[in-house]
Amino acid sequence: MDLEERLGILAENAKYDVSCASSGSRREGRDGIGNAASCGICHSWTSDGRCVSLLKILLTNACIYDCSYCINRRSNDVPRAALTPEEVAELTIGFYRRNYIEGLFLSTGVVRGPDHTMELLIRAARLLRETHRFNGYIHLKLVPGADPLLVEQAGRYADRVSMNIELPTRESLKLLAPDKNRDAIVGPMRTVSGLITRSREERRVSRKAPLFAPAGQSTQLIVGATPESDLQIIRLAEGFYNRLAMKRVYYSAFIPVGDSRHLPALPGPPLLREHRLYQADWLLRYYGFAAHEVLDEARPDLDLAVDPKCGWALRHLHLFPVEVNRAAYEVLLRVPGIGVRSAKRIVRARRQQHLSFDDLAKLGVVLKRARFFLTARGKRLETLDLGESVLRALLTAPAPRPKARQLSLFDGVGGDESVSVLTGEL
Amino acid sequence: MTSYLYDGTFAGLLTVLALVREGGEETTSIGTAPPAQAGLFAATVRVEADAEDAERLLDEIGRRMSPATAAHLYHAFLSETEGAEMLLHHYLRLGWQEGRCLDSLLSHPSVLPVHRLAHRVRFEAHRLKGFVRFREVREGFYYAPLEPDYRVLTLMAPHFADRFHDQDWVIHDVRRNRAIVHGARRKGWEEVALELTGSPVTGGREEWFQSLWRRYFDRLAIAERHNPRLQQGKVPLKYRRYLVEF
Numbered sequence: 001m002d003l004e005e006r007l008g009i010l011a012e013n014a015k016y017d018v019s020c021a022s023s024g025s026r027r028e029g030r031d032g033i034g035n036a037a038s039c040g041i042c043h044s045w046t047s048d049g050r051c052v053s054l055l056k057i058l059l060t061n062a063c064i065y066d067c068s069y070c071i072n073r074r075s076n077d078v079p080r081a082a083l084t085p086e087e088v089a090e091l092t093i094g095f096y097r098r099n100y101i102e103g104l105f106l107s108t109g110v111v112r113g114p115d116h117t118m119e120l121l122i123r124a125a126r127l128l129r130e131t132h133r134f135n136g137y138i139h140l141k142l143v144p145g146a147d148p149l150l151v152e153q154a155g156r157y158a159d160r161v162s163m164n165i166e167l168p169t170r171e172s173l174k175l176l177a178p179d180k181n182r183d184a185i186v187g188p189m190r191t192v193s194g195l196i197t198r199s200r201e202e203r204r205v206s207r208k209a210p211l212f213a214p215a216g217q218s219t220q221l222i223v224g225a226t227p228e229s230d231l232q233i234i235r236l237a238e239g240f241y242n243r244l245a246m247k248r249v250y251y252s253a254f255i256p257v258g259d260s261r262h263l264p265a266l267p268g269p270p271l272l273r274e275h276r277l278y279q280a281d282w283l284l285r286y287y288g289f290a291a292h293e294v295l296d297e298a299r300p301d302l303d304l305a306v307d308p309k310c311g312w313a314l315r316h317l318h319l320f321p322v323e324v325n326r327a328a329y330e331v332l333l334r335v336p337g338i339g340v341r342s343a344k345r346i347v348r349a350r351r352q353q354h355l356s357f358d359d360l361a362k363l364g365v366v367l368k369r370a371r372f373f374l375t376a377r378g379k380r381l382e383t384l385d386l387g388e389s390v391l392r393a394l395l396t397a398p399a400p401r402p403k404a405r406q407l408s409l410f411d412g413v414g415g416d417e418s419v420s421v422l423t424g425e426l
Numbered sequence: 427m428t429s430y431l432y433d434g435t436f437a438g439l440l441t442v443l444a445l446v447r448e449g450g451e452e453t454t455s456i457g458t459a460p461p462a463q464a465g466l467f468a469a470t471v472r473v474e475a476d477a478e479d480a481e482r483l484l485d486e487i488g489r490r491m492s493p494a495t496a497a498h499l500y501h502a503f504l505s506e507t508e509g510a511e512m513l514l515h516h517y518l519r520l521g522w523q524e525g526r527c528l529d530s531l532l533s534h535p536s537v538l539p540v541h542r543l544a545h546r547v548r549f550e551a552h553r554l555k556g557f558v559r560f561r562e563v564r565e566g567f568y569y570a571p572l573e574p575d576y577r578v579l580t581l582m583a584p585h586f587a588d589r590f591h592d593q594d595w596v597i598h599d600v601r602r603n604r605a606i607v608h609g610a611r612r613k614g615w616e617e618v619a620l621e622l623t624g625s626p627v628t629g630g631r632e633e634w635f636q637s638l639w640r641r642y643f644d645r646l647a648i649a650e651r652h653n654p655r656l657q658q659g660k661v662p663l664k665y666r667r668y669l670v671e672f
């Protein structure tokens with residue numbers, strides 16, 4: 001098979017890994033080629049609207065394991081292909097020099113065993129760093145069960161490493177991925193977390209101390225293939241953020257890739273649920289929410305009709321409205337429709353002037369939802385006495401549609417939501 | 427009532443702004459060509475760009491207001507929007523009164539439009555950092571054409587000079603016939619006038635990489651998530667002409 005054909009196959013099967021982050025690392029282009037920009041740059045967008053910033057590819061799609069949800073599983077009858085580490089390095093450099101990409105995201109099926117596979121990945125990364133003197137971004141996938149020494153080596157060459165937790169619970173993992181076990185996944189995550197902390201400390205003492213995964217580690221799990229509640233998922237994510245200092249948790253709506261008796265038959269991938277999970281995740285990471293505020297045993301699943309911040313506010317109407325000229329920054333962040341950028345602009349502008357609703361509009365603060373939860377100069381635009389159910393109806397009213405609009409998945413949830421589909425930004 | 431004419435350079439504009447700062451009579455217009463309907467009694471003053479005046483003004487703006495103010499000024503200027511010069515004049519006027527607070531007056535009619543213009547220019551410059559597509563036209567020499575809305579090349583140059591400092595490259599603003607030319611091995615970059623007739627020839631290796639990239643890109647989309655509206659918002663049609671993958 002020629003390289004182009006193999007590239008096609010290996011890209012096809014890597015695309016389900018959603019992580020596109022290429023930021024959070026700062027390597028300067030001293031000698032050799034490239035740098036890693038600390039704010040991410042997207043180079044293109046696919047027809048499903050996802051950012052393309054990395055050459056995301058598998059070293060091989062052959063695999064000795066048989067995870068039911070995975071297109072590469074041993075028992076699946078698909079064409080197999082492989083690239084050599086040398087080919088991966090050459091492709092990466094060729095694409096990078098043409099400014100197609102920010103770097104490489106290299107994953108793989110398991111060949112022979114975890115250690116052998118891990119060695120191949122490391123070899124590709126080492127070729128890039130040492131032979132090609134490449135300073136761009138590298139994300140390496142870790143193979144469950146690989147030797148801790150290899151994990152350590154991977155982090156020396158990579159900006160980010162990741163190991164997919166795959167499924168929210170031990171039981172589900174056992175059912176769908178019989179060759180993997182939870183400890184072989186969480187163990188290396190701990191190792192990585194420890195090594196990242198150590199490297200940061202060493203580098204505080206000496207700038208010459210070696211880097212270890214400066215952009216941190218991330219993980220991914222599949223949503224909708226198993227019966228776990230959103231509460232279980234969000235708690236798991238909270239644990240990753242708090243205890244393992246994970247940079248990102250990615251959620252991937254389950255897309256049936258071949259039948260298995262263990263898998264549910266879904267009408268389509270649960271994309272809206274995935275979207276709500278990203279939003280809930282955003283609340284954890286940026287807005288100071290705890291998992292138990294977003295969901296609890298009485299309400300274990302996210303409301304598909306409103307975003308989780310709106311949902312929280314509707315359950316806490318007694319805390320609103322807040323006065324835009326006085327409320328603390330953290331409080332502003334909890335107002336539905338106000339994001340980090342708006343909150344910052346408000347805080348800055350109100351040092352100079354007493355803000356009215358008109359001023360807010362001029363600042364670019366979107367009042368569509370926020371209007372129900374704010375007063376400005378003591379005045380309000382809407383009354384909250386409407387009660388939760390009326391308010392909820394108002395908040396979920398579909399946005400007026402432009403005429404020639406494409407049918408989209410998010411119809412009925414407000415057009416502006418589509419931009420946050422992958423980040424969950426609120 | 428006076429109309430000021432300058433040469434279209436940033437230094438030229440700064441020279442005018444330094445001049446009108448003291449002037450008593452109301453400035454009616456600043457531009458590169460005389461206004462279509464100059465009032466009967468309006469005077470027209472042609473101002474020569476003075477690098478020293480310009481430098482001094484920028485310096486003072488940096489000290490009295492902030493370096494960010496100077497940046498807003500430059501970025502809004504790069505928008506080449508009609509009437510931008512007068513907006514900058516009003517912005518600066520207010521700045522001399524308000525000093526450090528100027529850029530916190532986010533909704534002030536003299537501040538808001540300038541911030542908006544500057545933001546649009548920065549946004550395009552950032553976005554285009556991803557959309558530049560180099561092609562290797564000679565061994566080790568790379569060329570990328572662009573048609574930006576605004577004059578953003580100088581804002582993009584430092585990023586590419588850092589990233590591809592071992593590469594000879596040109597980024598060409600085809601619409602304005604300007605280009606950034608970069609020499610490998612620390613020769614640095616400069617903005618020059620450049621007009622090309624015909625498009626540069628590329629070799630087989632270049633074609634090979636382009637077709638690899640197209641193949642890769644085509645395989646990326648997940649059919650179940652098809653959403654071309656979102657894609658079009660992210661990659662507007664106007665930028666697609668030079669994108670290898672479209």
Ligand code: SF4
Nearest residue numbers: 063065067070073109
């Ligand atoms: S180990 Fe990875 S590649 Fe192999 S079947 Fe499981 S998920 Fe797929």
